[in-house]
Amino acid sequence: MTSPRIDVDLGKIEANTRHLVDQLAPRGIRVVGITKATLGSPAVGAAMVRGGASGLGDSRIQNLARLGARDRSASRTLIRSPMLSQVDQVVRTATSSLNTGTAVLDALDAAARRQRRTHDVVLMVELGDLREGIAIEDVAAMAAVTRKRGRLRLSGLGTNLACRNGVVPDDRNMGELSRLVDQVESGGHGVLDVVSGGNSANLPWALSTSDVGRVNELRIGEAILLGTEPLHRTLLPGLHPDAFSLVAEVIEVAVKPARPWGDRAQTAFGHQAAVVRQLAPTRDRTIRQAILALGCQDVDVDGLIPPPGIAILGTSSDHLVVDVGDHAVSVGDELAFGLGYGALLRAMTSPFVSQVETRRPARPVLAAARWPAPIIA
Numbered sequence: 338m339t340s341p342r343i344d345v346d347l348g349k350i351e352a353n354t355r356h357l358v359d360q361l362a363p364r365g366i367r368v369v370g371i372t373k374a375t376l377g378s379p380a381v382g383a384a385m386v387r388g389g390a391s392g393l394g395d396s397r398i399q400n401l402a403r404l405g406a407r408d409r410s411a412s413r414t415l416i417r418s419p420m421l422s423q424v425d426q427v428v429r430t431a432t433s434s435l436n437t438g439t440a441v442l443d444a445l446d447a448a449a450r451r452q453r454r455t456h457d458v459v460l461m462v463e464l465g466d467l468r469e470g471i472a473i474e475d476v477a478a479m480a481a482v483t484r485k486r487g488r489l490r491l492s493g494l495g496t497n498l499a500c501r502n503g504v505v506p507d508d509r510n511m512g513e514l515s516r517l518v519d520q521v522e523s524g525g526h527g528v529l530d531v532v533s534g535g536n537s538a539n540l541p542w543a544l545s546t547s548d549v550g551r552v553n554e555l556r557i558g559e560a561i562l563l564g565t566e567p568l569h570r571t572l573l574p575g576l577h578p579d580a581f582s583l584v585a586e587v588i589e590v591a592v593k594p595a596r597p598w599g600d601r602a603q604t605a606f607g608h609q610a611a612v613v614r615q616l617a618p619t620r621d622r623t624i625r626q627a628i629l630a631l632g633c634q635d636v637d638v639d640g641l642i643p644p645p646g647i648a649i650l651g652t653s654s655d656h657l658v659v660d661v662g663d664h665a666v667s668v669g670d671e672l673a674f675g676l677g678y679g680a681l682l683r684a685m686t687s688p689f690v691s692q693v694e695t696r697r698p699a700r701p702v703l704a705a706a707r708w709p710a711p712i713i714a
């Protein structure tokens with residue numbers, strides 16, 4: 338097997354999706370599986386659909402094309418506002434898109450006309466996180482504009498919080514979304530199909546509130562992929578945190594001094610190296626140090642979760658230096674790391690990291706990753 342690689346346990350992705358679908362269904366909320374952190378992996382998308390996702394979504398049109406090439410039956414939503422330069426591809430590849438402005442709506446309508454199709458539109462509302470979204474007072478007018486475009490179908494309203502500014506989804510902002518849905522419907526154009534309340538950060542709210550209002554859909558990536566909610570990065574109960582692991586190979590093992598010597602300036606990435614004082618109380622302490630063939634070209638090292646008894650000491654473009662403690666690690670061994678969201682995203686988009694997707698992957702003998710304990714009981 339090649340390394341570095343990401344082992345993907347599709348059974349756990351399916352199980353995580355199923356768990357969330359089963360918890361949200363009684364509240365009238367369906368799950369759209371978001372694949373963007375996996376580069377639109379068709380195998381991951383298929384596992385989400387097996388787990389009960391009502392459709393799939395991704396932020397990149399290329400990823401939606403990959404998903405559609407494998408399975409055209411699941412709906413495919415573009416969850417970033419379409420680029421004007423890509424409207425033809427969007428209409429051809431995505432079954433719906435999230436939108437915020439008339440210039441794009443007009444261009445989508447014209448593209449759909451050229452292709453003799455219709456395209457579903459969800460209008461995104463700004464509710465405080467200050468990323469994408471239409472101002473509250475303009476929503477009714479934008480809904481009317483959308484409805485006048487003959488090739489567009491206004492399928493609903495949505496919002497996205499907790500991304501740019503970490504604004505927490507709660508009864509207040511979700512209630513505002515529900516109120517806007519009622520307002521648009523009372524404009525006399527029938528019931529909206531989609532009220533898309535947000536992303537994985539909405540789960541603590543959706544699973545605990547006494548009233549979800551009109552919200553009937555969440556767009557879920559991180560919680561399905563990593564078992565975490567993004568507000569506090571706690572593990573949600575009942576979800577697997579280890580569907581993904583990053584496997585890297587050891588290329589050097591040596592006993593070395595804990596501290597560098599010589600005058601010291603910047604490191605490869607311009608930081609002052611953190612000297613491992615806690616590990617090296619005395620000048621002549623030594624460390625059993627291993628180098629893995631893994632670096633910043635492969636992964637965001639800050640998001641790596643090392644195996645128990647192994648500490649990450651430093652990194653550069655192509656080397657990850659770890660303290661292997663008492664482990665009997667040799668050159669050629671593989672170590673498996675857990676991944677946070679940023680690390681997963683970077684590793685899945687690195688051309689150097691291959692992906693091995695199986696229903697039940699074999700774990701490398703040496704290292705099972707250590708996972709944070711669930712905090713939400």
Ligand SMILES: *Cc1c(COP(=O)(O)O)cnc(C)c1O
Pocket residue numbers: 371373396416417497535536537538556557558559560567
């Ligand atoms: C990334 C994204 C999501 C999914 O977010 P997760 O935190 O991974 O669940 C949903 N909606 C939009 C608009 C996004 O950009």
